Amino acid sequence: MTEPAGNRTALTVAVWAWVALPFAYGVYELIRKATQLFTG
Amino acid sequence: MPPAALSVHLSIGQAYAWSVFKPPLESSMDLSGTASALPFQLGIVMLGLSAAFGGTLVERNGPRWAMFVSLVCFSSGFLVASLGAATSQYWLVVLGYGFIGGIGLGIGYISPVSTLMKWFPDRPGMATGIAIMGFGGGALIASPWSSWLMERFGTDNGGIATTFLVHGLTYAVFMTLGVLLVRVPADGWRPAGWEPPQEQGHMISTADVSARNALRTPQFWCLWVVLCMNVTAGIGILEKAAPMIGDYFKDTDTPVTATAAAGFVALLSAANMAGRLVWSSTSDLIGRKNMYRIYLGVGALMYLAIAQLGDSSKPLFVVCALVILSFYGGGFATVPAYLKDLFGTYQVGAIHGRLLTAWSVAGVLGPYIVNKVADHQEEAGKTGPGLYSLSLTIMIALLIVGFVANELVRPVHPRFHEPATATADAAESAPAEKGADR
Numbered sequence: 001m002t003e004p005a006g007n008r009t010a011l012t013v014a015v016w017a018w019v020a021l022p023f024a025y026g027v028y029e030l031i032r033k034a035t036q037l038f039t040g
Numbered sequence: 041m042p043p044a045a046l047s048v049h050l051s052i053g054q055a056y057a058w059s060v061f062k063p064p065l066e067s068s069m070d071l072s073g074t075a076s077a078l079p080f081q082l083g084i085v086m087l088g089l090s091a092a093f094g095g096t097l098v099e100r101n102g103p104r105w106a107m108f109v110s111l112v113c114f115s116s117g118f119l120v121a122s123l124g125a126a127t128s129q130y131w132l133v134v135l136g137y138g139f140i141g142g143i144g145l146g147i148g149y150i151s152p153v154s155t156l157m158k159w160f161p162d163r164p165g166m167a168t169g170i171a172i173m174g175f176g177g178g179a180l181i182a183s184p185w186s187s188w189l190m191e192r193f194g195t196d197n198g199g200i201a202t203t204f205l206v207h208g209l210t211y212a213v214f215m216t217l218g219v220l221l222v223r224v225p226a227d228g229w230r231p232a233g234w235e236p237p238q239e240q241g242h243m244i245s246t247a248d249v250s251a252r253n254a255l256r257t258p259q260f261w262c263l264w265v266v267l268c269m270n271v272t273a274g275i276g277i278l279e280k281a282a283p284m285i286g287d288y289f290k291d292t293d294t295p296v297t298a299t300a301a302a303g304f305v306a307l308l309s310a311a312n313m314a315g316r317l318v319w320s321s322t323s324d325l326i327g328r329k330n331m332y333r334i335y336l337g338v339g340a341l342m343y344l345a346i347a348q349l350g351d352s353s354k355p356l357f358v359v360c361a362l363v364i365l366s367f368y369g370g371g372f373a374t375v376p377a378y379l380k381d382l383f384g385t386y387q388v389g390a391i392h393g394r395l396l397t398a399w400s401v402a403g404v405l406g407p408y409i410v411n412k413v414a415d416h417q418e419e420a421g422k423t424g425p426g427l428y429s430l431s432l433t434i435m436i437a438l439l440i441v442g443f444v445a446n447e448l449v450r451p452v453h454p455r456f457h458e459p460a461t462a463t464a465d466a467a468e469s470a471p472a473e474k475g476a477d478r
Binding site for chain 1: 043044046047050174177180181182183184185214217221299300302303306307309310
């Protein structure tokens with residue numbers, strides 16, 4: 001039985017979002033802090 | 041497969057954000073700074089030990105088993121620590137976070153390594169770079185998140201206990217993705233359209249070496265020294281980054297404020313994380329040995345530039361430090377692929393686990409050198425850059441030792457190779473795995 005291509009794409013997007021969203025939050029906080037080197 | 045590996049590494053990378061818990065624990069449980077560091081230190085020791093001794097089990101039982109064990113240990117470690125904070129029993133925090141959680145760190149760290157290299161035989165450096173970059177990224181997420189939780193729940197025992205509880209439960213859910221998703225490729229699998237190169241570089245193994253035999257080879261111990269020296273040198277700058285930049289430019293026209301120093305530390309974290317992916321991927325193109333020549337050789341030159349010219353230019357100081365930290369991260373991420381080149385994929389996870397004892401040693405050696413030397417220089421009445429000149433010279437010497445060890449790495453002697461029958465399973469998948477590097 002093969003999985004429909006649409007389901008597979010949705011699953012791929014979902015699992016990448018699972019890890020990418022928290023990572024993006026971490027990177028955002030990092031950039032906020034790092035800019036203090038130039039403004040602090 | 042990369043999201044599965046990332047879900048585990050982004051979680052266990054929380055370990056580097058332990059410092060967020062130190063001040064609240066110190067005030068609520070009346071602890072010294074040394075005592076509040078104990079859970080983290082025990083966690084790193086357990087990381088090295090569980091990776092070294094659990095590596096063979098990970099190879100035998102597969103990545104799903106390893107990720108599940110990591111999930112159970114890491115999450116239950118937080119739950120036990122939560123109980124300890126709630127009942128004011130600090131030993132339970134140490135036992136939970138340090139001992140139980142530390143086992144989760146070690147098993148989780150090596151869990152996806154060999155599987156990733158089997159899925160990406162054409163780019164093993166990039167594959168392990170993604171996962172190990174996740175370990176660096178874990179602290180970026182955990183640090184602000186933990187602070188945010190403690191702002192809401194409070195920094196007394198109850199607030200810390202609730203924060204630990206939320207961490208344990210959240211990481212259990214987050215890591216479940218890895219357990220559910222991880223798959224080992226079928227024997228003989230290879231990426232669509234990719235053919236193993238006919239000609240292989242002489243540094244590529246054409247056979248497999250067991251973890252037991254790997255320990256008997258000089259190559260393993262050369263790489264152990266390489267990793268230990270590279271990590272020690274990186275920690276040398278990480279450990280003292282904030283006071284160092286302050287001291288270097290204290291008497292100049294552009295002194296560095298405490299806020300700017302915090303920004304500098306954050307930039308170093310970014311370089312450490314980016315180096316894991318960028319340099320490890322680069323090693324797929326230029327070869328592992330050449331990559332380590334750059335880490336160790338150029339790293340030594342960067343240290344030399346800081347020592348000689350660092351206080352004359354702030355941009356130069358910052359750039360050199362960023363390059364050193366990117367090499368520090370890259371060294372971690374590139375080593376699994378180097379091991380694969382030398383020892384094959386047969387038990388590369390177990391071999392990697394044993395090599396990580398170099399990290400445990402460097403974790404003690406690096407901070408000891410820089411702190412001891414800086415204290416000694418201060419007692420001798422030195423100030424500014426003079427506080428660090430001896431430390432920097434020691435770091436350069438360590439990197440040169442690592443460089444020499446890397447030069448001594450040669451292909452493994454055939455007497456250490458496994459007989460073809462012993463690696464039958466691995467051999468069946470060999471066409472998809474061999475010849476990926478140069």
